[in-house]
Amino acid sequence: MKQDFFKKFVQKAAQENEQKLNAEKRKNHFKDLGRRGGLKKKSDPQLTRIISFRMTESAYQIELKKAEKVKLKLSTFARMVYHGKVLKIDEFKTDEILLEYGNNFKRIKNLLRHREWNVFSNKKKIIVEIEEIIELIRQHLYSKMNEKNK
Structure with a gap:
């Protein structure tokens, strides 16, 4: 009787462990696909370096208006200006x-x-x-x- 209980306990623990591993694999699989699934995440080099500089409030407002005019975020617009695009x-x-x-x-x-x-x-x-x-x-x-x- 004790062996049957022990075998069932070990089998149940193994099944629970397998379910946890499957859930983790599934989670990692969807993490690779992206938030909504479908396409994989971009493998292009990510923007990791930061360049910062100071400007006056009036210059900032002018650049912000220019960025809004072309419907871009200020950081994207500044990056494009820097690269001449x-x-x-x-x-x-x-x-x-x-x-x-x-x-x-x-x-x-x-x-x-x-x-x-x-x-x-x-x-x-x-x-x-x-x-x-x-x-x-x-x-x-x-x-x-x-x-x-x-």
Whole structure:
């Protein structure tokens, strides 16, 4: 009887220990995957070094406004300024605006093609000019892309 009790006790302890180990493995597995699971954590070198400097309150407020303007945190913005990458953000904004203008010109051109706009006598001339503008915008954006790729 004592041996049966002892065997059951040892088996139960072994099972509990195995469950704890499985739970720990599962926990570590999800820790490797990240908080929400799915993708693994980035293996890129993490930002570990700190550079700090002092600035006046007015300079700080100016830089904070600039960072908010490009929708970045101040530390990220300062890092980009340090590496000289801030100008690329501004270039993207001008490209974005040009794309938006191009889309609007296409919409205007499509509207002019409808029968309702037959009132205009110079409708064809307007459509040709809009097409030229769209082509110029497209050429400008593609030339910028080609320059970046070289």
